Amino acid sequence: MSVLPPPPPPGWYPDPTPAPSYRWWSGGSWTGYTWPGGAQAVTATHAGGVQTVAAASSGSPRRTKWLGRWGGWLIVAGSAVVWLWLFGLSFLFSALSPHAHDGSPAVLSPYLLVTGSATAAAAIFYTMAYKLRPEDRLSVPRLVTVALLGGAVATLLVLPFEGLIDIAAGGSSLRPSLAVLASAGLVEELAKMLCAVLLCLRLPVKNARIGLFVGGAVGLGFSVIENLGYLQHAFALGQVDGAGLGLFLTTTAARQLSGPFLHPVFSALLGAAVFGAARGGRFRITFGVVAAYLGVAAAHGLFDALQWTASVRALGPASGILVVLLSLVFAAASGLTWLYVVRRVRSREAAAAGLAAGWG
Numbered sequence: 001m002s003v004l005p006p007p008p009p010p011g012w013y014p015d016p017t018p019a020p021s022y023r024w025w026s027g028g029s030w031t032g033y034t035w036p037g038g039a040q041a042v043t044a045t046h047a048g049g050v051q052t053v054a055a056a057s058s059g060s061p062r063r064t065k066w067l068g069r070w071g072g073w074l075i076v077a078g079s080a081v082v083w084l085w086l087f088g089l090s091f092l093f094s095a096l097s098p099h100a101h102d103g104s105p106a107v108l109s110p111y112l113l114v115t116g117s118a119t120a121a122a123a124i125f126y127t128m129a130y131k132l133r134p135e136d137r138l139s140v141p142r143l144v145t146v147a148l149l150g151g152a153v154a155t156l157l158v159l160p161f162e163g164l165i166d167i168a169a170g171g172s173s174l175r176p177s178l179a180v181l182a183s184a185g186l187v188e189e190l191a192k193m194l195c196a197v198l199l200c201l202r203l204p205v206k207n208a209r210i211g212l213f214v215g216g217a218v219g220l221g222f223s224v225i226e227n228l229g230y231l232q233h234a235f236a237l238g239q240v241d242g243a244g245l246g247l248f249l250t251t252t253a254a255r256q257l258s259g260p261f262l263h264p265v266f267s268a269l270l271g272a273a274v275f276g277a278a279r280g281g282r283f284r285i286t287f288g289v290v291a292a293y294l295g296v297a298a299a300h301g302l303f304d305a306l307q308w309t310a311s312v313r314a315l316g317p318a319s320g321i322l323v324v325l326l327s328l329v330f331a332a333a334s335g336l337t338w339l340y341v342v343r344r345v346r347s348r349e350a351a352a353a354g355l356a357a358g359w360g
Helices: 071-096 111-130 140-168 178-182 184-199 208-241 244-276 287-312 317-358
Strands: 011-014 021-025 030-036 042-046 049-053
Touching: 071 111, 111 140, 111 208, 111 244, 140 178, 140 184, 140 208, 178 184, 178 287, 184 208, 184 244, 184 287, 208 244, 208 317, 244 287, 244 317, 287 317
Parallel strands: none
Antiparallel strands: 011 021, 021 030, 042 049
């Protein structure tokens, strides 16, 4: 008696019906989800007869052009032009009407707050959207909604919880407690992932690849809002103590490194675990999901605690440099982890495609 190989894993395969479309295979049966496209189904012989089983599509994915593959860098370059223009005007106005009481330029446009908060995030988001494939069944408008709405709602959920923790630990708006920073990973990563899951309950495709996109999107939205608050705070403090421009630029550099690269990467890694554990279109809480959540939360809390320790020490100008160096180290470490997970996801996709082809 021959032993049949296991059925193909969940994915988009050519529709077994005569209709020229793709249909979602849940891993055990065909579902009602379809999307247009031409394909040819193949058959596998079973002991009880012939059953139609589709092979994975081998066609190359269609790329949306927009700004092209280098669009992210174009966004960064455009933001740099805005900064140079606004700083040029600021220094010009300072020369025409100097202010002895203020060591910074007379005009510091609020546009710097927006571009300083969102430039890197917008560039990364563009690159993510450009990488979407038709078989992902995840549209760019849905991804934008996850980023904007998910990031905003997650921020609103986090604020009261972290405020209560800070009050209980004796912190203040100028000097947050170590307790609130150490627990930030547990609170923020849970809030972001809850928003991602709720906004994606009806997605037809739920796998680790989709989790990387969705988690990264909500992380980017969250980081933009959080960075804007940090930059406003730094600007206000700088106006009081006369270090306006220097403090603002130092904070911008640190937040551009930590915000867009750490928040999205943490959320993307957790999203890959959460969406990868889904079966039959439903999310599940597994040991792997819990382990990923605790690991990401621990890394997040450790980064915040180390930044707090570096900033409260009496190191003078070296304090800001140390904070930036910590951001670089954590950005590199999280980036390497993200690359490892992406390679694992791609290897599983390749193995699934080979298994589905073997069913032909």
